[in-house]
Amino acid sequence: MTEMTDVSPPRGRTALRPWMLVLPALLFLAGFFVAPLIDNGARSFLGEEGGFTLARYWQLLSDRFYLGVIFETVALSAGVTLISALIGYPVAYFLVRKAGKWSGLVIFLLIAPLLTSIIMRTFGWQVLFARRGLVNNLLVDQIGLLDRPLRLLNTPEIAIAALVHVLVPFMVLSIASVLQGVDRRLEESAQMLGAGRVRTFFEVTLPLSLDGVGTGAILVFMIANGSFVTLVLLGGGLQTLPLLIYQQFNTTRDFGMASAMSTILLVIALVCLWLQLRLVRRQGG
């Protein structure tokens, strides 16, 4: 009776102890997710000749170069998040309020890009903005606006656009799911009481949907913070923590330093996760 099969239902005979069903997953993550992260954190405090050291963190948090990289990581993620919110909100509004029978198509178009590989999208940006790409082709040959192709690739702008492209669907879906729950009668009441459409939007609709913006913002910020494929291929001179970890691993091979940078990235992620949980709890979800 002490033996437990993985497939027994949640409320079997009490001797089977249903809570044991979570053990395989729990132990697996403890062994292959938490343990590596703790090991990684420990390595960042391990001195060259053994012993405990804070030297790497001291360097990361005092050196102008590293501070710049940390700042750029956070600023890039924040920028991408802000742009995604500004672009995503109108699309979410359209999806919930205006699309009507087209909403299925809009959702399909939003989800379809999520099925493409990150490599494919990066390649797409290269095709569009290469020296002989579509954009230069249009500007130079077709319209004749310029007499020489522009250098468009490897600029921060393209890297940011590519990141927004990857992340904005998450923002739209987060906002749309909250906007869907906003009671339209509140807006109608505001209008009946004499508020114009603009005022109704800014004083009723927008505040009521801010939770969706918040959820989406944390999600986008979190993913942007860890992304590096886009920056490796479209970089544009941007230096972020993930990119630096990648370089440390590849060329410098200073693993202790890479561990310390990973830990900082992890702490940022944990703060985001904490904010996310707080927000979800407030929504009562």
Add this chain to the structure above:
Amino acid sequence: MARVTRPDWASLGLLAFVVAFFVFMLAPILVVVVVSFTSASYVAFPVPGWSLKWFWHIFEYEPFIDSLIVSFEVAVGATVLSCLIGIPACLFLARSRAGWASAVMTFLLSPLSMPMIVIGFAGLFFLSWVGIGISFTALLVTHTVVCLPYVVRTVAGVYRSVPRAYEEAAAILGANPLAVFRHVTLPLIRPGIMAGSLFSFLTSFDNLPVSYFFGSADTNTLPVVMLSYMEHQFDPSIAALSTLQLLLAVVALLVVDRLYGIDKMTVTG
């Protein structure tokens, strides 16, 4: 519930914005599909002529095929493993009212929120220390960490919406717990398992930040090989591969959607 919406400038402006948005979303993807059918030996858009030669080129470049097989094996393996450990956990967590159950749920989903590059980097050193360093096993285990949340989230979401009454009825009629699971619970949560497995497979198949750290001749996955190829060459074979990959994802999504109606789950879940 027919609502009469008069066309007005604000709505038209919004519509124009949404159209521009989708041009932005689809352009980088469509150009890759077009370029994959080019007859030119270089990447240019518009393409000078059409051919399928870059699709044939994929099969001539051995690392692509080898890594494609590795990617497929890892994605299937990680998905199966995620289901084996994830589904039992969902069965308990989705029905438990215990306070710690929601904490465990958060924990099982937390790999989603961690930077993948950190999971990969930390995993490499830890697994080397344990003795499975750069190997297929290491790749499989780390991919499972990343895939598990997709299975757990989708299966738990579906199971929560299943009324307890069905299982209770079966139990009252004398079915033992195993029979209840096989004949009642499993068929009810199957859509969640299929959808979660699909997300898990696609996530693993497309994963680069984790796979990157476990790269060797035998364990390079397709995205890793594509990345290193792209860092040195810029030719349409990457476009052809991407197009094939997209086709695979779309077909898989359509099949699962046709069988189980996936759109309801992704949007509300």
